[in-house]
Amino acid sequence: MKHDIRERLKTDVLLADGAMGTLLVSRGAAPGTPRAPLSIAQPELVREIYDDYVEAGTQILTTNTWDANRVKLSRFDWADSFEKINRASVRLAHEAAAGEYVLVAGDVGPLGQLVKPYGPLTKAMVRELFSEQIRILLEEKVDFLLFETFSSTLEAIEAIRAARDLSTQIPILASMTFLADGKTTFGTEVAGAFARLEEAGADIVGLNCTIGPQETLEVFQKVVSQTGVPVAVMPNAGYPWNVSGRTVYPATPDYFREVAHDFVKAGAAIVGGCCGTTPAHIAAMAREVVGKKRVAIERVARVFVSAPAAPATESFETSPLKRKLADPKAFVVTVEIEPPRGTDTSAALDGAQLLRSYGVDAVNVTDNPMARLRMSSIAVAHMIRHDTGVDTVFHFSPRDRNVLGIQSDLLGAAGLGIKALLVVGGDPLKIGDYPQGHFVGEVDTLGLLRIVRGLNAGVDIAGAPIGTSTSFAIACAANPAAADLDIEISKLSAKIEAGATFAQTQPVYDVAALDRFFARPEARLIPVLVGLIPPKSLKQALYFANEVPGMVVPEAILTRMRKAAEKGPEFEAEEGLAIGLELARAIAERARGIHLMPMARYDVVKRVLESLPARDESHHIAIGAGGAS
Secondary structure (H helix, E strand, C coil), rough: CCCCCHHCCCEEEEECCCHHHHHHHHHCCCCCCCCCCCHCCHHHHHHHHHHHHHHCCCEEEEEEEECCCCHHCCCCHHHHHHHHHHHHHHHHHHHCCCCCEEEEEEECCCHHHHCCCCEEEEEHHHHHHHHHHHHHHCCCCCCCEEEEEEHHHHHHHHHHHHHHHHCCCEEEEECCCCCCCCEECCEHHHHHHHHHHHHCCCCEEECCCCCHHHHHHHHHHHHHCCCCCCCEEECCCCCCEEEEEECCCCCCCHHHHHHHCCCCCCCEECCCCCCCCHHHHHHHHHHCCCCCCCCCCCCCCCCCCCCCCCCCCCCCCCCCCHHHHHHCCCCCCEEEEECCCHHHHHHHHHHHHHHHHCCCCCCEEECCCCCCCCCHHHHHHHHHHHHCCCCCEEEEECCCCHHHHHHHHHHHHHCCCCCCCEECCCHHHHHHHHHHHHCCCCCHHHHHHHHHHHHHHEEEECEEEEECCCCCEEEEEEEEEEEHHHHHHHHHHHHHHHHEEEEEEEEEECCHHHHHHHHEEEEEEECCCECCCCCCCHHHHHHHHHHHCCCCCCCHHHHHHHHHHHCHHHHHHHHHHHHHHHHHHHHHHHHEEEEEECCCCHHHHHHHHHHCCCCCHHCCCCCCCCCCC
């Protein structure tokens, strides 16, 4: 019978194995695909790696289950084989680790989606997803559970709690990934993270992945004396390089042997490797680790360092749009423009110049609408603002960007002086130019709203100060004609809570729906600009009514368009415009503004604006005094 890892670590240092994913790729597995399914698709390859690590001298063999959770497997249509994959991976490891001294660690990685408030998963969902994988690993009798490469302390804690709900006895090693400054990407200090993991029920804590041996050693040395449980270290083989299309890790086995000696001397309980390490690295480390006794570490009180508060900065607001949004008596007009497919922005700039002459308050620039390639919405918004002087609102979606790219783009937009954005979910990729493209979506729209709100407060997603804060007016989408108004109002409330300071809506053709919407107090908390597309034809009206999700076109409007169409195209177009003018006046009586989507028909914009009451009279019902700063 194998000894409990907790007992062995009371006196001994243990040698863990190295990478699985990067080693599989180096031996022929396709990059960019999940690794865990190879346990059933190519079991001989996985078993070969297990055997090579055992031969190298590892005392801990990690199962090929790091990405074997339902969320990650679903992306590649492997979810139906979820249980089979996990069981096969563990059984192959048990076969390779036959004997008394090699422990089998049931590997569990992050789910691949963020937890609320930044992502779509609730804590209950997270725990349930972890539980179904952990239950299988326990049934297959792993010697302990290894939670590794977590960057979110919240997610790691839910994984530990899921395990403890299933077993109070199974040993748990919880390992997180840190940057060279000793913080997670969410800004959690290593000492604080370890304390929370220990409190949640981890028997061992650790650092793995992201950084190489020397930086891992430096972080480890700062925290080991503050940690009340054994600490494991499993660094990458340095930072990866791209050489002739191949990913190469620079740290050699000999270098790992030298650093392994330093880890043991510094008090590490488990030493192993992560990305880029191979059986050769483990064999080299074995000479410095296997058979060694743990170095006693004098414990000191934990010290937690809070990030300094972002310095408050004062600035004079130069955005006419934001000033107008903050004025409860002002009526705001925005008009949508699509960016060019290529690099010629002349049509967009000409259109914006014309709209400025009409007196619009801002121009909206869409973000790859219909999932079709267009120039960057930020770039076009900047060019319009620079060349015409009109304020711009750029549309921004989490569909195509991870959290690093999101924050980088937002800071770039702020640096260019753009003062407003509309947070949107983004159209499905399958309807666009690249249906085979991958949906990123690391955060949902609520998570994105919170990121922008944080940047406005001077901190990034990790809570670290960014220096000068951004000052965006943050728009969210709304649909007054939604089939279930209660759900729509609930969504709007959540968006306001997440940081939205004004809203722009879907096109509205049903005035009664608009009245029901504004009868709700939540709809009056922030300025709402109601969307309008004057129908240019019966065909377009029917398309909106029957093919566009969430859009409602009353039968009375369709009847009017049918009768006009019977008379001829010119009557059809004029009736559509008449309907648009009537709706615009109804919007002016109820809302804080109008958001026109003319589809490049700028003459229609002019007609609509001319039909509105004088600006000082158009908003005689004061709705929504919320500011937009």
